[in-house]
Amino acid sequence: MEIEVIKTIMIGITIVVGSIFPSKAIGKIGLQALESIGRNPEAESGIRTTMILAIAFAEAVAIYALVVSLIIKFV
Amino acid sequence: MEDKPHISLKPEKVFEIFGFPVTNSLLAVLIVFLVFLILNINHFLESKKDPKKRNNLYYIFNYILKSLYQFFYSVLGEETIKYFPVLASFFLFILMQNWFGLLPGVGSILIKAISHHEEQHMVPLLRGGTADLNTTLALGILSVAISNITSIQAIGFKNYVARFYRIKDPISFFIGTLEIVSEFSKMISFSFRLFGNIFAGEVLLGVIAFLLPVLASFPFLILELFVGFIQALVFTMLTCVFISLGIKHH
Numbered sequence: 568m569e570i571e572v573i574k575t576i577m578i579g580i581t582i583v584v585g586s587i588f589p590s591k592a593i594g595k596i597g598l599q600a601l602e603s604i605g606r607n608p609e610a611e612s613g614i615r616t617t618m619i620l621a622i623a624f625a626e627a628v629a630i631y632a633l634v635v636s637l638i639i640k641f642v
Numbered sequence: 643m644e645d646k647p648h649i650s651l652k653p654e655k656v657f658e659i660f661g662f663p664v665t666n667s668l669l670a671v672l673i674v675f676l677v678f679l680i681l682n683i684n685h686f687l688e689s690k691k692d693p694k695k696r697n698n699l700y701y702i703f704n705y706i707l708k709s710l711y712q713f714f715y716s717v718l719g720e721e722t723i724k725y726f727p728v729l730a731s732f733f734l735f736i737l738m739q740n741w742f743g744l745l746p747g748v749g750s751i752l753i754k755a756i757s758h759h760e761e762q763h764m765v766p767l768l769r770g771g772t773a774d775l776n777t778t779l780a781l782g783i784l785s786v787a788i789s790n791i792t793s794i795q796a797i798g799f800k801n802y803v804a805r806f807y808r809i810k811d812p813i814s815f816f817i818g819t820l821e822i823v824s825e826f827s828k829m830i831s832f833s834f835r836l837f838g839n840i841f842a843g844e845v846l847l848g849v850i851a852f853l854l855p856v857l858a859s860f861p862f863l864i865l866e867l868f869v870g871f872i873q874a875l876v877f878t879m880l881t882c883v884f885i886s887l888g889i890k891h892h
Binding site: 612613616619620623624626627630631633634637638641642 | 649650651716717831834835837838839841842845875876879880883
């Protein structure tokens, strides 16, 4: 196959595969955070801060995949 | 409309000053920096005046700063006042840089530029500052450096080194080495998170405007406003958490 065909296919595969696990992880983080707020409503602000932090870390990995696919496309 | 939308990962040079290339994102960073400086100087001067003569911008700014202070207070506690200038500056600077790329005219006003291959092509005059990996890398390195330096300041050099160089048993040694590696990975992760979000937003807006020029970009603009705010918040929050981890006395 020519290099252009492989490039195009890999652009798609990179971002698709790279988004599966971060989105699952973010869902799980949100679920656990909601459960723990339900169990302990007083600690809501602390839990919310930790949840946002954890979601930012998980989302960063999806952004890495996006940046790699953008690099393949435009460089 | 035969052309593709103009998307480039690297920032493009627009002119030179004494041999130093000025790119379009550097221009945007300088403009936002000037605006930020003027806002802060204005706030400072107003705070010295009589309370009856201050203008409303002072109170709006005060409200923003107070909300930020309460936000950091939940993480840092009593030490917030020492680190608040750095954190609030990070937040407001990154927020304004992120939102600058959404203004009309940024990215769409094209000028002729001559690359060093002596060919002319059209490049955007301005481009969002944080859509350039140089800016975000500098911010990331600055953030990691600040969290390490405040750690040295707060708990002393010996305790700081003891975090990385633990020789009690092999597992602790391995964890100490991992801490060093994690400092570098923080730099990379900070820069790529901010860059990826803002650059992907730019690309998204460009492509949507290219496909459907009338009104379709509107929900994506709102999304980009939101994303810009969240990314500034996440950057500052992570810096705040790393500072708080560094100044803990064992």
